[in-house]
Amino acid sequence: MDGRFGVVSSPTIEEAAGLLEKLLDGSSMVVVAGVCSSEYEGRGASVSTEGDKLLIVKPGGAVILHGPRGFRPLNWQPSTSHTEVATAEGLLTLKFYRRTPREVLKIACSSVWYVAWVRFPEEGAFWMYMTEDDLRRAVALHPRELLGEDIRFFAEEKRTPSGKADLYGVDGRGNIVIVEVKRVRADESAVRQLEGYVRDYPTQAKVRGILVAPDISDAARRLLESRGLEFRRVDLKKAYSLLKPGRGRSVLDFL
Amino acid sequence: MDGRFGVVSSPTIEEAAGLLEKLLDGSSMVVVAGVCSSEYEGRGASVSTEGDKLLIVKPGGAVILHGPRGFRPLNWQPSTSHTEVATAEGLLTLKFYRRTPREVLKIACSSVWYVAWVRFPEEGAFWMYMTEDDLRRAVALHPRELLGEDIRFFAEEKRTPSGKADLYGVDGRGNIVIVEVKRVRADESAVRQLEGYVRDYPTQAKVRGILVAPDISDAARRLLESRGLEFRRVDLKKAYSLLKPGRGRSVLDFL
DNA sequence: GCCTAGGTCCCGTCT
DNA sequence: AGACGGGGCCTAGGC
Incomplete structure (x- = not known):
């Protein structure tokens, strides 16, 4: 975790939890791939059953959970006020809370394929035109x-x-x-x-x-x-x- | 590339290009992290300068390019009809084309931190309620x-x-x-x-x-x-x- | 293919 | 904070 980026392949649930506790401090762009289920409650409500998922957590607190298909994420949180990482019954459990509106996104992974991150990512400039x-x-x-x-x-x-x-x-x-x-x-x-x-x-x-x-x-x-x-x-x-x-x-x- | 998933850390530009040519066949959920710039032309137009980027390509052809901040991608392609991978002047260049509407997303990376993938990802079920x-x-x-x-x-x-x-x-x-x-x-x-x-x-x-x-x-x-x-x-x-x-x-x- | 309306829309901007 | 409208909106459902 000293370099500009890092990858850990096939971590145990405990290793993944330990890594994420350190990584989810807002300094890194983090990607977790694994077999996970999810639950969302807030403005609406949804559940997804176990399947391959791609979790992205950005500095600034945006959380994005993609399934294998489609363009839009299955679940997301535009910003997060509080994050919890834990292990329970062989599962890596992640909880992302938002205050206004009050929402929570819960993710539980039974396997983690890899955890990857880029620290202190540099932001380029962005221009859009023809608006x-x-x-x-x-x-x-x-x-x-x-x-x-x-x-x-x-x-x-x-x-x-x-x-x-x-x-x-x-x-x-x-x-x-x-x-x-x-x-x-x-x-x-x-x-x-x-x-x-x-x-x-x-x-x-x-x-x-x-x-x-x-x-x-x-x-x-x-x-x-x-x-x-x-x-x-x-x-x-x-x-x-x-x-x-x-x-x-x-x-x-x-x- | 035989297992269910894989990660290559710090590939050269050529290695990354070789990997991606095989991976972008619609069988895998692929993630590329690196220092890249981007260009989009179609319904609108945009450019972004070099910076840390996270590229996601899903089976089905959805392409998503995230910068370090914010919830929304910098650029994307909801679906892709044609993909080109090449190397030019030390850059990994990726082009994603779409027919209707006619659009193109070009990405050029000077460094690649890692390339990661999950093959034949399994899709869980998804339910939403309170619509x-x-x-x-x-x-x-x-x-x-x-x-x-x-x-x-x-x-x-x-x-x-x-x-x-x-x-x-x-x-x-x-x-x-x-x-x-x-x-x-x-x-x-x-x-x-x-x-x-x-x-x-x-x-x-x-x-x-x-x-x-x-x-x-x-x-x-x-x-x-x-x-x-x-x-x-x-x-x-x-x-x-x-x-x-x-x-x-x-x-x-x-x- | 076009068109209409919903969405956890997100997002900026202004009050 | 709410509120309003744009967005490369995306996506589903009709025609």
Whole structure:
């Protein structure tokens, strides 16, 4: 346990427990593979029977228990306030508690294939782009190019009784325009959002509601038209290139 | 690689590549820890710089790349259609492709701490309970106990122009009642859903909309009242015990 | 394949 | 703390 990382293969239950007591101090990224069952109680409740499992415990207290299949973990704990390691009747038992919301995840392993860890792991930087935020900024800055008309925007992410609307503006004829932006194909819930924002705008005058997205589902289109709202198709490639003219050539080509 | 599992500590880049070419055939749950960077392009785009990473590849093709912190993976692929393993300029490079949607995740590792695997992992059974489905069934079967009045329900999960409504019924006075059920505290989007269902019901007569949940947010309550809709608090413990009288004592006690 | 809605969603951000 | 909406959300169920 002195190096940067370590692995112990086929530990006994007691050896595994001893190792984990030292390792689960928040300094290491720990992986335990073995034959385990699990129990969760909290916002919901679940049980899993014995089977091969992969347990990951990260510095910061995130706990993730994977079964052999699927993408999502069987059980997890986004953060942990208290951890217990013990052995009982030939089982390695782990308990991970969380305060708010009150939850507990219990894991019991009858065999442990290996315990592996990396100490004081270094965190690289991470950037994500092409988000809805990027698209909203592009629309706000370049309405003529992206919506086909000039709109002067005066507010973003403004609170209304129905929620937060993306963009507020005034069109060439002086109409209030409320814009809801979606980075992906717009569905009915996007229309419901926009409908609420338009209805909540405190005026007797006509308020235009525009849904801006690369595409819209048929059902959403019908709902939108029945409510007198508008849809504007936006080209993601064009939007992002307006925002960052010099960047992302390869990313855009991929789209 | 003959046993049920295996671990190789501190492999060279070439050794790691050789191992992974054999291991990434869908027969094993594989873990790679090392110093890696990553790139993703698809529905969005992201990059991460060199740092300690934990790569998990499951049978079935799920790929999960964790950094040292947080609960969610930095990058992932829910399923993979094609995988490439190579070495280039002292780096282990892995590429995971997906068809629909078209996405690619590229990982490059300059050091590999360990490669570990479990072959032909056995899957245990998994049960989850106390879902929204359970609650909806409880309300449909026991309206008097849970809503305080007799309602005869005649439809569930029925399609409307605004989406799918949870329950349709008729109350003691012959009014149509539409019920939206939430297992957790109801928010504004729940009210918007219910509002749409009520509005879409094809009748001139009064239609009651009832939101059923263990709790409701203040903003949602205001929106609900302004729209003439009703709220009924439901006790999860009671609902669940009505559904399964003989079961779940311990789970309920925890709530 | 698309679409809808749930989820122990998680997560940031703002009040 | 709660609350609201985004997310490469994922996943199940319909069509």
